[in-house]
Amino acid sequence: MAKDRNNVVEAVRQSPPLDMGPYDPAGVSGKTIIITGGASGFGEGFARNWAAHGANVIIADISNGQPLAEEIRKAGGTAHYVRCDVTNWQSQVDMFREAVKLSPRGTIDAVVCNAGITDSGNSFTDPVGMDKEEPPKPVFKTIDVNLIGVMYSTHLAMHWLPLNEKPKNNPGGYSPDRHILLIGSVASLVPIPLLVQYGASKHAVLGLFRSLRATSFVKGIRINLLCPYFIDTPLIPPAGRSLLLGGAMGKPNDVVDAGTRLMADSTIHGRALVIGPSVKIDDEWKLLPEDTPDIDNVAVWEVLGSDFIEVDAFTRRFVSMLNAVERVRGWYGWGYDLVRMLAYPVTSRLRR
Incomplete structure (x- = not known):
């Protein structure tokens, strides 16, 4: 069969489609992992889970993550809190440097760009002060946190991750990693009414993922993406919850499990997962009753898996x-x- 020259999967080192069966979470053991926004929500779930499986977790958050770090240490894990404002470049630089000092090997294995907020600041569709000679500059805080902060974290990861070389003496079997895990959203794929800043920022995170996964292998870095649906976390305000009445939200544990799958297996590169409500569906994506026999519930699906095969x-x-x-x-x-x-x-x- 003639090779399709438009198929560049091998050229960009994209790993095969994911096997969504059982996996070994122990693959995170020994890794030093930075989690921005790690004091609550998904970040807290990642920190607890990965520390329980032997990772050295750096909780980077503007909110106080010290109590969480202490809880993890009391449970036998390794975790450190470093205060960080992801919208501030120097704050992120200082956080990365401190993370290196806190790493047992003085290196970083993975960076999880998790810090994020819903729409905040000025409403995009309602400019204010337009009757003035010099209208006030709008505050797009969501863009600052969800996009600029992610760009800062990813940019710094491009420096620190390649420095993670395989140790010469490695009696514990530690396997170094160079992994960037981006946290997008279903809003990366579809528009969410009224959440203009949030949707734009998450579309941009998707663009960052699609751009980097075609080139990051040159520096030995693998990159993956999670796109959660509406998940039952504090990020969803009461107004958002009211819009979801009668619908279904995903569970934080499913997001943590999907992230752990990607973090534990250092061979996975260029893959994206959508996490939604746990449902039973047939091969044509038709919803089945919950009591349907011999059909397992599904909450995680792979997406954007054929970008390099066909356009x-x-x-x-x-x-x-x-x-x-x-x-x-x-x-x-x-x-x-x-x-x-x-x-x-x-x-x-x-x-x-």
């Missing part, structure tokens, strides 16, 4: 057209463009 018709045709233009122009076109590039500073001034 939509327009994208494929557009890229093919651009490649054809490049082939037709050949070396002459390359040389012509090079001359234009070198001459641009001069020609642009002459046009003024």
